[in-house]
Amino acid sequence: MLFTWFILGGAIFLLAPQSITNKFQFAFARIFNWPLSIGRNISLSVRTRQQPTEGIERRKYIQLRNHIANVEAQLAVELQRNQQLSGFRKKHPLQNARFVFANIVAASTDELVIGCGKEEGLAEGQFVLGDNSIVGVISQASANTAKVRLITSAASQLPIKIGAENAMIVGIGKRLAKIPYFQTKHNVAVGDPVYCRPRPGVLNSPMIVARIAECKEDGEQPLLWNIIAEPACMIKSIDYVDVIVMSDRK
């Protein structure tokens, strides 16, 4: 009898909408924010101590490399606008954006839970930055916490740009993503930056999201590249993120 009641309870949890059941996970993250953050910081510091020189310098290098890539993309947008509207003063692409700083409360290979929510202006669909690159998108937000779906999650799909060509980046787990249906007539090389395409109201300038880690011809479909991309930053080593919140002020 006891078993039956508990199974019934489990089935209710399983079949209930995720927006309702996620409240339990959000409550857990909110109540135990402090011990979870401490635990994560200890994990990060242990990992960093194992690679004392390489870890810190590489992370700084990646931050700066992503920053340069973003500035180059913004510069390209500015040049394009200048050509189109020479003589008019325009706003900087991210001038209306507000960056909400949030610490990471808990992390898995597919998701992050961050310590900011709707009260700070977060909403579903907003882009999340780590080390100056896009690491994911807000998938669910409660009052004080939010879930971030990482770009490497198998449930993640983002419109991207490689060079001048549009494509999609799809997570495949294992902290990697793939770029399907990219034709071999377009030139790509390992290390090329992959930019997230602007989306009205969420992102108004391309930002780096990944770099190409592997690029070879698809054996089954010779006209397509088989491209594997890795995130532009080391997601597992970041301890805080910034969420891009676009404000409506003119």
Next chain:
Amino acid sequence: MQWIRFAVLILPASLLQASLVDVMKIKGISPDLLLVCMIFFCIYANTSDAIITSFVIGFCADIATLGTGMGPHIISFGIFGTALAYLNRVIAMRRMPYQSAAIMIVGFIAAILAHLLSRLKGSSAPPDLYSVTFWRCLYSCLIGPFLFLPIAWWMRTKSRRRKRY
């Protein structure tokens, strides 16, 4: 069953599982502390207590595991915890090798069922699901019987049978 002691044990175990277990990672594989706790209670508690603890630990596992949603671990831990508790009435698993085997087998089957159930909720399974689950259960079964000693001390459980003279 001392439920306050149980709560005090499970809460830190859930927090450790959610945040600090990365410290114990070897080649990207971390142990499942909540699975070890569940097997402990299935072996050392009476049957009805084992059923309750299995479902409660499953609930904690769902809360502490990101990306699966709620429900899969409650059901999988509940079913296999209950089965193990009944099996324990027939075959007493008091020796370490048996306990390790129980952690390995129950952990693997419960993890696979949890992944299948989480796919019902739209979660995607990692491509190397079986190998990751196998190594995770192997790691857990190697350290599990040793973790039983502090858990037994905390729960005031007699983990060793008295010898008959």
